[in-house]
Amino acid sequence: MDIDNANQTAANRLMEARPILKSVATARDVIPGMEDNLFLHAGPPIEWARMSGPLRGAIIGAMLFEGIAKSDAEATSMVERGEVEFDSCHHHGAVGPMAGVISASMKVYMVENVEHGNKSFSNLNEGYGKVLRYGAYSDDVLKKLRWMNDVLGTALADALAQSNGIDLRALIAEALHMGDEGHNRNKAGSLIYLKLISPLIAKVVKNDAVESEVLQFIGDNALSVLNPVMAACKAMTDAAHGVDGSTLVTTMARNGTDFGIRVSGLGEKQWFTAPAEIPVGLFFSGFSQDDANPDIGDSSITETAGIGAFAMATAPAIVTFVGGTPKDAMNATLEMYEITFAESKFFTMPSLDFRGTPTGIDLRKVVELGITPRINTGIAHKNAGVGQVGAGLVRPPLKIFEDALVAFAEKYNL
Amino acid sequence: MNVTKFEVRRGAYYDSVVLMQLQRGLIGLPGVLDAGVVMATPANRDLLAANNLLPDSITASPDDLLIVVKAQSDSSASDAINQVESLLAKKRSSISQDFHPRSLSGAAKQLPESSWVLISVPGRYAAGVAREALDLNKHVFLYSDNVSLEDEIALKITAREKGLLVMGPDCGTAIINGIGLGFANRVRRGSIGVVGASGTGLQAVTTHIHNLGKGISHAIGTGGRDLKSEVGAITAHQALDLLARDPETKAIMLISKPPSPDVATDLISAAQVTGKPVIVYFIGYPPPARKIGNLQFAISLSEAAEFAVKAGDQTLRIETIEKSPISSLYVRGLFSGGTLAYETLLGLQASLSPIYSNVPITDSQLLKDPFHSECHTIIDLGDEFFMVGRLHPMLDNDLRIRRLKQEAADPEVGLILFDVVLGEGSHPDPASELVPVVQEVHEQRNEIEFVAIVIGTDEDPQNTQLQIDQLKENGVIVFRTASEAVEYISLRFGAGSKNEFTLINLEQLKQPLAAINVGLESFYESLTLQGAQAVHVDWRPPAGGNEKLASLLARMKK
Numbered sequence: 001m002d003i004d005n006a007n008q009t010a011a012n013r014l015m016e017a018r019p020i021l022k023s024v025a026t027a028r029d030v031i032p033g034m035e036d037n038l039f040l041h042a043g044p045p046i047e048w049a050r051m052s053g054p055l056r057g058a059i060i061g062a063m064l065f066e067g068i069a070k071s072d073a074e075a076t077s078m079v080e081r082g083e084v085e086f087d088s089c090h091h092h093g094a095v096g097p098m099a100g101v102i103s104a105s106m107k108v109y110m111v112e113n114v115e116h117g118n119k120s121f122s123n124l125n126e127g128y129g130k131v132l133r134y135g136a137y138s139d140d141v142l143k144k145l146r147w148m149n150d151v152l153g154t155a156l157a158d159a160l161a162q163s164n165g166i167d168l169r170a171l172i173a174e175a176l177h178m179g180d181e182g183h184n185r186n187k188a189g190s191l192i193y194l195k196l197i198s199p200l201i202a203k204v205v206k207n208d209a210v211e212s213e214v215l216q217f218i219g220d221n222a223l224s225v226l227n228p229v230m231a232a233c234k235a236m237t238d239a240a241h242g243v244d245g246s247t248l249v250t251t252m253a254r255n256g257t258d259f260g261i262r263v264s265g266l267g268e269k270q271w272f273t274a275p276a277e278i279p280v281g282l283f284f285s286g287f288s289q290d291d292a293n294p295d296i297g298d299s300s301i302t303e304t305a306g307i308g309a310f311a312m313a314t315a316p317a318i319v320t321f322v323g324g325t326p327k328d329a330m331n332a333t334l335e336m337y338e339i340t341f342a343e344s345k346f347f348t349m350p351s352l353d354f355r356g357t358p359t360g361i362d363l364r365k366v367v368e369l370g371i372t373p374r375i376n377t378g379i380a381h382k383n384a385g386v387g388q389v390g391a392g393l394v395r396p397p398l399k400i401f402e403d404a405l406v407a408f409a410e411k412y413n414l
Numbered sequence: 415m416n417v418t419k420f421e422v423r424r425g426a427y428y429d430s431v432v433l434m435q436l437q438r439g440l441i442g443l444p445g446v447l448d449a450g451v452v453m454a455t456p457a458n459r460d461l462l463a464a465n466n467l468l469p470d471s472i473t474a475s476p477d478d479l480l481i482v483v484k485a486q487s488d489s490s491a492s493d494a495i496n497q498v499e500s501l502l503a504k505k506r507s508s509i510s511q512d513f514h515p516r517s518l519s520g521a522a523k524q525l526p527e528s529s530w531v532l533i534s535v536p537g538r539y540a541a542g543v544a545r546e547a548l549d550l551n552k553h554v555f556l557y558s559d560n561v562s563l564e565d566e567i568a569l570k571i572t573a574r575e576k577g578l579l580v581m582g583p584d585c586g587t588a589i590i591n592g593i594g595l596g597f598a599n600r601v602r603r604g605s606i607g608v609v610g611a612s613g614t615g616l617q618a619v620t621t622h623i624h625n626l627g628k629g630i631s632h633a634i635g636t637g638g639r640d641l642k643s644e645v646g647a648i649t650a651h652q653a654l655d656l657l658a659r660d661p662e663t664k665a666i667m668l669i670s671k672p673p674s675p676d677v678a679t680d681l682i683s684a685a686q687v688t689g690k691p692v693i694v695y696f697i698g699y700p701p702p703a704r705k706i707g708n709l710q711f712a713i714s715l716s717e718a719a720e721f722a723v724k725a726g727d728q729t730l731r732i733e734t735i736e737k738s739p740i741s742s743l744y745v746r747g748l749f750s751g752g753t754l755a756y757e758t759l760l761g762l763q764a765s766l767s768p769i770y771s772n773v774p775i776t777d778s779q780l781l782k783d784p785f786h787s788e789c790h791t792i793i794d795l796g797d798e799f800f801m802v803g804r805l806h807p808m809l810d811n812d813l814r815i816r817r818l819k820q821e822a823a824d825p826e827v828g829l830i831l832f833d834v835v836l837g838e839g840s841h842p843d844p845a846s847e848l849v850p851v852v853q854e855v856h857e858q859r860n861e862i863e864f865v866a867i868v869i870g871t872d873e874d875p876q877n878t879q880l881q882i883d884q885l886k887e888n889g890v891i892v893f894r895t896a897s898e899a900v901e902y903i904s905l906r907f908g909a910g911s912k913n914e915f916t917l918i919n920l921e922q923l924k925q926p927l928a929a930i931n932v933g934l935e936s937f938y939e940s941l942t943l944q945g946a947q948a949v950h951v952d953w954r955p956p957a958g959g960n961e962k963l964a965s966l967l968a969r970m971k972k
């Protein structure tokens with residue numbers, strides 16, 4: 001068998017995927033397998049009993065948002081009676097930051113990989129402060145969610161309907177040249193997004209006050225583009241999944257309890273999991289390492305696709321996360337070349353002479369060298385609803401890569 | 415009133431760059447007039463004293479960090495001292511390490527111009543790393559020992575096919591393009607190239623050459639087992655060829671612990687066709703002669719160095735022979751003098767193989783049937799085996815004449831060597847009996863060469879000059895010593911070695927040395943100190959030493 005060939009195929013599919021942000025629509029209308037009582041969440045599948053605080057909070061919030069429960073107590077007892085179902089976003093072509101909860105009525109971004117035809121989805125980004133993705137579900141959180149769904153979501157949907165879509169691969173490539181790494185820093189990408197979407201919104205929103213409110217919301221949130229970017233990365237990595245004989249990692253995701261990966265040449269729902277680690281990083285004033293929840297969110301799909309921490313060399317503004325100097329940032333990216341199969345054809349870094357970002361994590365290299373992927377991440381408070389307490393760096397447990405290697409060898413009789 | 419305050423931090427080591435930055439940071443603080451931050455070595459303390467910064471009452475050892483602040487006031491001095499920690503923390507974080515990749519392929523990407531990989535990882539991993547280096551088309555300096563002979567052979571065969579060198583395993587020393595690899599002395603560059611199967615031997619000769627005022631072009635280590643039969647001196651042959659082709663190299667030295675005889679023969683043959691003076695010192699191997707054509711045989715490391723220095727200095731006169739070589743044929747030596755036979759055998763065994771004799775030096779050279787020559791053969795016809803019921807061949811040429819005819823009838827024979835020992839008691843006119851045989855043979859086979867070693871003086875009763883003249887007139891090549899004859903025959907037969915390997919790229923070797931170091935970090939440091947470009951691999955055993963995973967990975971390599 002020729003693993004290198006298979007990996008080349010998978011890496012090419014990943015790089016050549018061309019994710020276009022096509023539309024905003026209601027989840028139940030577009031996400032495959034979406035049901036009214038189904039709640040998608042970040043990371044590998046997990047049952048309620050093992051869910052961490054932020055994820056539980058987000059699910060309660062989503063149930064309140066859907067109106068199927070009137071209070072958190074009712075929501076909890078419904079869950080315990082088994083009246084709702086959970087599944088990993090990844091089983092439905094979806095991704096979400098932090099808790100990553102997506103419910104049937106939520107508006108979602110729809111990204112189409114026009115090269116290979118697969119579609120991916122992500123929810124709308126809520127911005128900072130108390131937000132559902134960190135497990136908050138107070139009235140103001142739900143109020144904002146409703147506004148996002150009704151006003152922002154509608155405006156985006158109408159705006160995108162006016163266009164042929166937004167080329168996210170080009171957007172990411174440009175943002176990487178403007179100091180973003182596409183995961184923890186999306187300032188530049190969000191502004192590019194604002195630039196592209198503004199004229200469209202101006203066309204479709206008739207009410208000046210609403211138009212202003214919508215544009216303000218998108219512009220104020222330096223993470224506005226994170227969710228479309230994540231969906232783009234999901235479309236790319238899904239295109240690379242299912243290549244027979246490939247050892248490339250096509251998913252890295254965390255649900256706040258477990259860290260899980262999937263591998264291209266292994267099963268669609270074959271996860272390798274181990275307890276998620278607590279990220280190390282810098283904390284907002286008043287918070288410390290003790291407040292941090294174990295690693296959570298699907299945003300590590302960015303690293304899986306070759307940006308985020310892998311593109312650290314191009315984001316000197318956030319070097320404090322990795323040690324403090326631009327050289328540390330450079331070293332972070334150089335380290336990731338050690339475990340990747342390819343260098344991106346489209347995402348390049350000026351500081352490395354326009355070298356392509358490290359792309360396509362090769363299971364074999366991770367195990368051989370004992371270097372696990374770096375992931376830039378926001379840090380959630382361990383209690384539901386408190387929100388983000390910091391940002392930093394985390395790595396998946398080495399064990400899940402070793403387990404995947406053994407499973408790969410078994411499947412292919414090596 | 416100026417105040418000087420100090421603090422001693424026991425056993426706190428900091429890099430001098432950090433300390434200089436700290437010092438600068440302290441001087442920049444309000445009220446501070448001067449500051450000194452040093453490891454308290456005697457030299458550094460002297461330096462502080464010279465700047466009036468060394469307090470009298472100080473006890474500090476070289477391992478201690480000494481911080482001295484001279485300020486306008488007591489409080490300024492104290493404040494400054496109190497800020498040391500935060501200044502240090504700031505400086506510490508601003509000094510970032512160069513990236514050390516953990517894989518060879520990562521290092522190769524980081525330094526694509528690297529053409530060498532130095533390997534000093536534990537032996538059981540070394541062959542794997544070396545194989546990876548060869549896959550990346552890099553030469554290998556393999557310092558690691560405990561590499562199996564099978565691995566060594568396999569690595570060297572691969573390297574030879576690819577035109578790459580594997581120096582080692584257990585190769586301690588090399589100098590490539592003026593850069594020392596492993597343990598190497600700082601010697602000037604020059605025109606002497608060295609091939610050495612012994613690390614300290616290489617160090618000894620290269621330093622001696624330097625001390626004699628000359629320098630080294632390249633010194634190529636082979637590892638101690640290269641000259642064993644199993645390996646067949648693959649690396650030494652490649653190195654010899656490389657130095658032969660290198661225009662910077664004017665003289666070559668070949669040094670080894672005792673080589674296998676067959677390997678030594680091949681190597682000496684190869685040395686003969688380099689077209690350059692080659693000084694050979696095979697420790698414990700009997701030198702076949704002091705000089706054979708372009709080869710000089712030394713009897714010690716220092717003598718080898720001295721020979722090389724002289725050879726590099728002057729254009730050494732190299733015997734060349736116009737006639738086309740007869741390397742596909744055999745030599746047969748028919749001696750009346752036992753010692754002459756032995757000396758000739760000793761000389762020829764270095765370059766002719768296989769060679770047999772009824773008076774062998776090694777058991778493997780024993781001729782099965784003294785009456786029938788095989789391959790190259792040296793016969794002592796004065797041996798008592800032939801003497802039963804006969805006169806000694808110095809008196810009676812009958813046996814020798816019959817044997818001469820017998821050898822000449824063998825189509826594989828190209829040269830017949832014999833001695834003519836004159837003097838009291840010997841045959842009164844041996845030429846008169848030998849010349850007709852030569853004539854008779856030449857009537858049948860004109861191409862057969864006859865070589866004679868004539869031992870005698872102008873006062874001998876046979877008239878030595880007349881004997882020589884008669885032989886020469888009939889086409890016999892005459893020498894007066896065995897060593898001259900050995901040299902001539904070696905050159906006639908030894909020139910057949912041909913390159914059966916992919917040539918090593920000489921141009922690439924001339925580029926400034928760039929290398930990847932896997933293993934001992936001190937080798938990396940020494941490379942960078944010498945100004946070579948280098949990347950150090952932060953190597954770990956594959957899969958963290960987990961053998962099950964490592965063997966899975968080995969099966970998943972491609």
